[in-house]
Amino acid sequence: MQENHLAKWLNNDLTEAELAEFKKSAEYASYERIVAASSQLQAPDFNADEALMAIKNQRTLQDTKVVQLHPFKKFLRIAAAAAVIMFGSYFYLNTLDENIVTEYAETKEVILPDNSKVQLNADSEISFSERKWSKERNVELKGEAFFKVAKGKRFTVATEAGTVAVLGTQFNVENRKGFFEVTCFEGLVSVLFNGKETKLPAGSSFVIIDDTIIESPESKLLQPSWMNNESTFKSVPLxxxxxxxxxxxxxxxxxxxxxxxxxxxxxxxxTDRKIALKSISAPSQIKFKFEGSKVLFYVDKNP
Structure with missing residues (x-):
């Protein structure tokens, strides 16, 4: 990396070629995180009235002596302030959890510190502590994700509805408002819901819909259908x-x-919107039509 890339990057003066080269460097991720953390630091509030009063009080003091601050002492004060900011940024960054988010119509693969793999479905989020990972393999999930867990210590997935625990296996967890489903594809999964533990062998699921446990048939699939760009439902409210x-x-x-x-x-x-609309409307005996950027599902009163 060229020595002047950091300064030019901070001033937004890098060309596209230089920026691409800079992003490949080993230092880029650290610089980016420090800048992000430093931007969240807030300066103390400044009260103009109090400052003016302090100046007036100072002028009334008798035998006031003006002492010239040695330039080197000024430098030490600036250096000390910079050190505090850098130390604070380092401490802040090392206590942060990693957060990965997907938007609508987006999926994303995440590699955890132990090489466990997580595939996030659309509109989902996971968070975990990389710094604490060697001591505890804990992941918090909002939305839906498929996990391939490397063998090792206890691995837990915490959701608002319940907690899933394994040692090394493959499973899918979906946690949406009013809907909670855990499906085991390999190994054995433990689900803790309302203080009660349920163990799921491969091919079985644990489903909660509107706070009610729903029986689910066994599955011979090797992974959830959404991994193949399809969404599959069995007796689920529309x-x-x-x-x-x-x-x-x-x-x-x-x-x-x-x-x-x-x-x-x-x-x-x-992936195919038109086919998806027909696949939903036909078995449900409803119609659909586009209205600008929206789609309206409706009942045809005059079939």
């Missing part, structure tokens, strides 16, 4: 199906006269 369609296709969904509690069994494409 409202959750439409929510997932909205996440996968990044389009606002509205309904009119539709029974959102009716159960839906079927699959829709996560």
């Amino acid at each position: 409202k959750y199906v439409l929510d997932e369609f909205q996440r996968q296709h990044n389009i606002t969904v509205e309904t009119q006269g539709v029974d959102l509690e009716q159960l839906f069994t079927g699959t829709f494409s996560n």
